Amino acid sequence: xxxxxxxxxxxxxxxxxxxxxxxxVSPKQTPAAVEEAVVRLCKQLSELGxxxxxxxxxxxxxxxxxxxxxRATIHRILVRRCFVVAQPQKPPRSSWQRFEAxxxxxxxxxxxxxxxxxxxxxxxxxxxxxxASPGA
Numbered sequence: 001x002x003x004x005x006x007x008x009x010x011x012x013x014x015x016x017x018x019x020x021x022x023x024x025v026s027p028k029q030t031p032a033a034v035e036e037a038v039v040r041l042c043k044q045l046s047e048l049g050x051x052x053x054x055x056x057x058x059x060x061x062x063x064x065x066x067x068x069x070x071r072a073t074i075h076r077i078l079v080r081r082c083f084v085v086a087q088p089q090k091p092p093r094s095s096w097q098r099f100e101a102x103x104x105x106x107x108x109x110x111x112x113x114x115x116x117x118x119x120x121x122x123x124x125x126x127x128x129x130x131x132a133s134p135g136a
Contacts, residue, residue, distance in 0.1 A: 030069055030077065037066050038077050054078065 007015040041060055045052040054074040061068045069077075078084045101107040 030073055034067060034069060035077050037061060038069075038074055039081055039083070042078060042083050052083070 004016065038057055038061070041057050042052045045056060045060070050056065054071040057074050057078075058068050058071055075084065099107075
């Protein structure tokens with residue numbers, strides 16, 4: 001309590017507000033020069049119509065003799081600078097629908113396939129295979 005009273009006497013109400021406790025500069029943060037080189041190269045590759053992904057940027061940075069961060073680091077820089085648009089690859093689990101039969105032999109499974117072979121004098125011949133079985 002004495003600490004808070006002393007803070008209030010020295011700085012008023014503003015001194016009682018929560019302060020940042022972490023370091024002012026992150027020691028493991030990518031240097032600004034490297035980050036700017038990644039962003040500049042991404043813009044150049046995009047303007048030229050080339051792929052501007054993390055692998056391509058790492059390749060071109062290595063060609064230019066710049067210190068190359070890891071691919072994941074390059075990707076994080078591009079995400080942080082809004083060069084990467086999020087594309088969810090899979091739908092969420094909540095969108096799954098379970099298909100279930102209420103009675104035995106109510107559902108049937110069908111497997112279809114075709115095999116085409118090149119016959120004599122260029123005529124194509126084919127064989128179609130179909131199987132059907134009751135669902136389990």
